[in-house]
Amino acid sequence: MGLDFTALDFFQLAMLEVVLAGALAGVVGVLVVLRERAFFTMSLTHATFPGAVAAAILGVSIPLGAAIAAVALIGVAVGIGRIRSQGPAVASGVMLTAGFALGAFLQSVTPLAIDVESFLVGQVLAVTGSDIALTALVLTAALAVWALAGRHLIFSSVDEAGYRRAGLAPWLPETLALAVIAGTVVAIMPVVGAILGVALIVAPAAAARLLVRDWRWMLVLAPAIGVASGVLGLWASRWLDVAAGGAIALVAAAAYGLAWLVGSLRARPAGAARVASAEQRDPAAHATIEKRHP
Template sequence: MPQLDFFGLAMLEVVLAGALAGVVGVLVVLRERAFFTMSLTHATFPGAVAAAMLGVSVPLGAAVAAVALIAVAVGIGRIRSQGPAVASGVMLTAGFALGALLQSLAPLPIDVESFLVGQVLAVTGADIALTAALLVVAAAVWALAGRHLVFSSVDERGYRRAGLAPWVPEALSLALIAATVVAIMPVVGAILGVALIVAPAAAARLVVRDWRWMLVLAPVVGIASGVVGLLASRWLDIAAGGAIALVAALLYGAAWIVGGPRDRRPAPAPRVRGTIGAETP
């Protein structure tokens, strides 16, 4: 993309990353995977550090670490006395500790801050291509399997009774979340990624109830968070990743003010017509 300068590339990346985070964030919110996502953002840190030490692609290293630690988390979660919350907690602390250990053992200094809070002004065409490709994949998954994803999210027992395998949408969800965490690392880093993924979708759910409208509103909020945060970082000379995450949090607060007072009860589960034709709450 030779026609764009570094700021133009950064702006294109935050637009794509905000849209991707919004689309996948809807899945995170519906499946109540916010804590898992936070753990996963931390778990990619050692893979990024190891990749930098070896001189290979940082997204590739982060992806390998994410896959490995998801496997560990799934294994721990299957232990009856533990559960997914314990697995996510272990993954969060162990992943971040491993990254810090690798950074201390690195023979040459590593810019850890860029992994933690992002360095969007240094994105490349390859970063943008990865984000764009994942956005297309995420949109295709929602278009082809959206009803399955929502049905299994709001009523897993009903999904199982319908003769469907809940592990399929679960595996698909984990793969999309992990890929999104890796893709947005250049924008908000390993620590702040959860804000861009969760806040726009959570804000959308406060304003609208139908999951289809969430898929429209959440990417808009994600894009607004990225664009406004990037512009604010330029005007105020502050870190772009932190500015983007803060704007996402502020937009969530605004959505709570708008949508919260109308219903202080827990948000009802979205309604979806399952594949067997029954309306599922």
């Protein structure tokens, strides 16, 4: 028996959505960080904006419009990236600026009154059961991708040349990764919008990477940080009467800053232990170092 969303009020719906979106962003964010696709993800979040605006103008599903735009612009980016004199960074830059400009243009020429801000920074307090179902579906798909193809994704991420030498095709895991990232960007748009989506996707995974090295532990820690960012950000928006999308993105960024601080403090004792060990092996050399650098 499915969950009866009509029994939940708007804040309970929003809380359920941020939990699912935080978990999804964390799971897929590990893929983004390990494959170094943060800039591409930022470009893709902007590229979904015109699709969302066009869908609102036509009166069709906004996630569907965003998904179509994402697929189309991924094709454009892949085409630009294959030009010998260009590259992935150039393709992502073109996609970012062109996508956002096209969205702004469509919004300016339409006679309809469109709430563009909800597309840009999200409107999680207005989510529906359909939004929650979509996020849950994409989360299930992302977990299935990791379960079935996780080793291929990791192998091709850390050693693409070795992946080729093993007789495997790198474009297959790359296409799979891009599809999952695109689906995530579309699914979390109601939570953090087209502009702030990259913060929820990248920051929790980047924070997890500072704290753990094993990708399996990253897959546990990153979703936990993503969920915590969503929940704390939503409560902060309620207490402080601020935009929920911005609050969630700020909490995610703060989590990254905290992880960096913890990682730095943890590295200092290790550095001090190495110095102490060197002093025991060669006290004279250590004394010379101290004399030169009091």
